[in-house]
Amino acid sequence: MTSHTDHIREIEKAGLGLAIDRDATVIKSWLRCLEQYHLDPTRACEAFIVPAERLREHRQQSEDLIRIARSGLEHLFNQVAGQNYVLLLSDRKGVAVEFLGDPSFDNHLRKAGLYLGAEWSEARAGTCAVGACIETGEALTIHQSDHFDNTHTPLSCTAAPIYDTQGELCAVVDISLLSSPILKTSQNLARHLVSATVRRIELANLMAQTRHEWVLRFARSPEFVDVDPEAAISLDGSGRVLGMTHGGAQILARACGADWREPQSLIGQPISQFLDMDVDGLANLTRRRPTRDRMIFARDGNALFAHAIEPQIQSHVRRTSTSISPAQDLVGRELGGADPDIAALQTKVAKLARTRLPILIQGETGTGKEYLAHAVHEASGLKGQFVAINCAAIPEQLIESELFGYVPGAFTGAALKGRKGLIEQADGGTLFLDEIGDMPLTLQSRLLRVLAEQEVMPVGGVEPRKVNIRVVSASHRSLLTLVEQGHFREDLFYRLNTAVLRLPALRDRADFDWVVARILSRHGDGAVAPVISPAVMMALRTHTWPGNIRELDNVLAVAVALSEGGTIELADLPDGFCNNAIRQDEHQGQTLHATLKACNWNVSEAARQLGVDRSTVHRQIKRYQLK
Numbered sequence: 156m157t158s159h160t161d162h163i164r165e166i167e168k169a170g171l172g173l174a175i176d177r178d179a180t181v182i183k184s185w186l187r188c189l190e191q192y193h194l195d196p197t198r199a200c201e202a203f204i205v206p207a208e209r210l211r212e213h214r215q216q217s218e219d220l221i222r223i224a225r226s227g228l229e230h231l232f233n234q235v236a237g238q239n240y241v242l243l244l245s246d247r248k249g250v251a252v253e254f255l256g257d258p259s260f261d262n263h264l265r266k267a268g269l270y271l272g273a274e275w276s277e278a279r280a281g282t283c284a285v286g287a288c289i290e291t292g293e294a295l296t297i298h299q300s301d302h303f304d305n306t307h308t309p310l311s312c313t314a315a316p317i318y319d320t321q322g323e324l325c326a327v328v329d330i331s332l333l334s335s336p337i338l339k340t341s342q343n344l345a346r347h348l349v350s351a352t353v354r355r356i357e358l359a360n361l362m363a364q365t366r367h368e369w370v371l372r373f374a375r376s377p378e379f380v381d382v383d384p385e386a387a388i389s390l391d392g393s394g395r396v397l398g399m400t401h402g403g404a405q406i407l408a409r410a411c412g413a414d415w416r417e418p419q420s421l422i423g424q425p426i427s428q429f430l431d432m433d434v435d436g437l438a439n440l441t442r443r444r445p446t447r448d449r450m451i452f453a454r455d456g457n458a459l460f461a462h463a464i465e466p467q468i469q470s471h472v473r474r475t476s477t478s479i480s481p482a483q484d485l486v487g488r489e490l491g492g493a494d495p496d497i498a499a500l501q502t503k504v505a506k507l508a509r510t511r512l513p514i515l516i517q518g519e520t521g522t523g524k525e526y527l528a529h530a531v532h533e534a535s536g537l538k539g540q541f542v543a544i545n546c547a548a549i550p551e552q553l554i555e556s557e558l559f560g561y562v563p564g565a566f567t568g569a570a571l572k573g574r575k576g577l578i579e580q581a582d583g584g585t586l587f588l589d590e591i592g593d594m595p596l597t598l599q600s601r602l603l604r605v606l607a608e609q610e611v612m613p614v615g616g617v618e619p620r621k622v623n624i625r626v627v628s629a630s631h632r633s634l635l636t637l638v639e640q641g642h643f644r645e646d647l648f649y650r651l652n653t654a655v656l657r658l659p660a661l662r663d664r665a666d667f668d669w670v671v672a673r674i675l676s677r678h679g680d681g682a683v684a685p686v687i688s689p690a691v692m693m694a695l696r697t698h699t700w701p702g703n704i705r706e707l708d709n710v711l712a713v714a715v716a717l718s719e720g721g722t723i724e725l726a727d728l729p730d731g732f733c734n735n736a737i738r739q740d741e742h743q744g745q746t747l748h749a750t751l752k753a754c755n756w757n758v759s760e761a762a763r764q765l766g767v768d769r770s771t772v773h774r775q776i777k778r779y780q781l782k
């Protein structure tokens with residue numbers, strides 16, 4: 156164990172260019188810290204965690220990558236589970252945008268910076284695995300006193316870069332230990348695991364982006380080329396390189412004596428520049444031929460085994476036509492009529508439904524969050540049940556046993572045989588957690604485990620049970636605000652918040668008439684639905700609907716019951732309903748008209764003055780028929 160003084164002395168020695176016993180990568184990083192970032196080794200600084208708002212921006216920018224990387228990361232985490240590793244995915248600025256670790260160490264991890272939002276750039280934190288990995292572009296371990304800042308010397312961190320298909324470094328996967336064996340070589344296996352994980356993530360990313368093009372995958376041995384290739388490139392119909400994994404970039408660069416750090420020199424070049432073949436040779440490298448016969452030579456003489464995958468144009472066309480045709484996917488549960496927000500929402504639902512991603516639905520009360528969750532379940536094709544839980548409605552002491560179930564004799568009054576919890580009932584199906592913001596903090600950490608590990612531990616149980624659930628949660632409150640107030644776990648928030656569906660308030664919907672017709676048809680008692688008089692329609696359109704579709708549903712149920720002669724008249728609406736509504740709305744219409752006039756009908760300017768967005772102004776112009 157080196158003391159703080161010894162550590163400073165060693166860094167100073169390196170700074171003077173004297174020989175020290177460290178890896179060259181570490182020495183170079185120390186020199187960058189001293190000369191480029193002007194960091195002072197005598198000053199120890201705690202880990203820096205970026206504010207929640209900035210973290211959200213970083214995460215949004217990495218959304219696609221996180222989605223693609225997640226299963227690889229979870230697999231890696233399971234491989235090192237039980238050895239106290241924490242796993243971080245950092246973006247190219249070094250900010251941790253995804254975190255997998257044992258929540259019971261939360262405080263220690265947070266303090267050590269092994270946490271969501273921690274910024275591990277060299278400029279900020281000195282020599283560290285993520286920062287050095289970003290600078291060098293290579294996998295490495297920064298072990299204990301390799302760290303520049305004395306605060307971080309207890310840690311041992313191993314990181315590997317993820318490159319996008321254009322050869323740019325876009326993220327870093329890191330696994331870290333709070334305490335580790337003395338020898339740095341103890342982390343060699345960790346480095347192999349992390350490197351294998353990023354290789355698979357890059358392959359998955361390239362495959363996800365390549366449907367119309369050829370993909371050529373490589374391995375040094377014929378046994379692995381079809382099952383676990385080392386590298387891949389994508390090629391257009393004329394055989395020019397369109398994209399590559401990092402391994403692919405290295406093969407191409409080596410073949411023609413270029414530098415993989417200059418990916419621009421590789422993209423767009425014909426394959427014949429790198430390999431002893433041209434585009435016509437691709438058809439001979441598909442799985443139709445035995446792997447041993449698929450040996451090719453790179454221009455530098457290296458032999459490789461290859462696997463060419465034909466463009467998936469056919470299946471692509473089929474897939475997109477179902478995924479962007481919500482009407483087909485959401486049969487029986489249309490979400491709305493002609494409203495651009497709803498149309499966008501339907502497209503999003505159709506795309507997300509078939510994935511297993513957690514979905515978070517946000518919207519005011521009564522906007523149809525549960526209805527939408529049902530639509531997601533139906534479009535998902537899952538065979539299991541849709542199980543809905545209102546976290547705000549179950550008493551706190553009951554939520555735990557309701558959700559997780561219990562084993563026989565778990566507590567006084569427990570059923571003799573024990574009971575399956577709602578989570579297990581949703582096995583193979585969808586678990587809908589309504590008002591998730593009201594879930595008590597203690598249960599939030601248990602839910603997080605269920606989501607991370609896909610298993611439940613019943614109350615009083617010792618053996619976890621495997622479950623396979625799709626989670627859709629909903630809240631009418633902003634979860635981010637709850638996180639900031641300390642009422643909602645940040646890590647759970649980021650796990651649930653990956654795919655967000657926002658339901659507009661009824662008063663903002665351009666397809667208001669569609670919703671009315673739809674709800675009305677449900678109250679027709681099988682007979683022809685009553686007609687709505689023009690005055691009633693006007694009153695409905697001008698009401699502000701704080702209770703949204705549920706309120707509309709109730710108003711129409713009563714109106715249908717009261718109506719006579721097949722028409723709903725003003726008198727059938729609740730007392731005071733229309734007068735208030737009309738007055739309020741007239742006021743809004745007049746304000747809009749006056750503002751537009753004052754701005755010379757410049758919609759952007761009017762929107763700015765009214766503090767709303769342009770689409771709202773356009774919608775209101777249509778609604779009030781302003782000209």
Ligand SMILES: Nc1ncnc2c1ncn2[C@@H]1O[C@H](COP(=O)(O)OP(=O)(O)OP(=O)(O)O)[C@@H](O)[C@H]1O
Pocket residue numbers: 489490491518519520521522523524525526527589631673674704705708
């Ligand atoms: N697109 C739709 N078409 C027809 N009916 C709908 C639609 N969306 C919602 N509804 C109806 O509106 C009512 C309220 O919907 P739902 O219960 O899903 O709202 P919610 O947002 O979950 O409410 P809360 O915030 O109170 O939990 C239900 O009767 C539902 O059937």
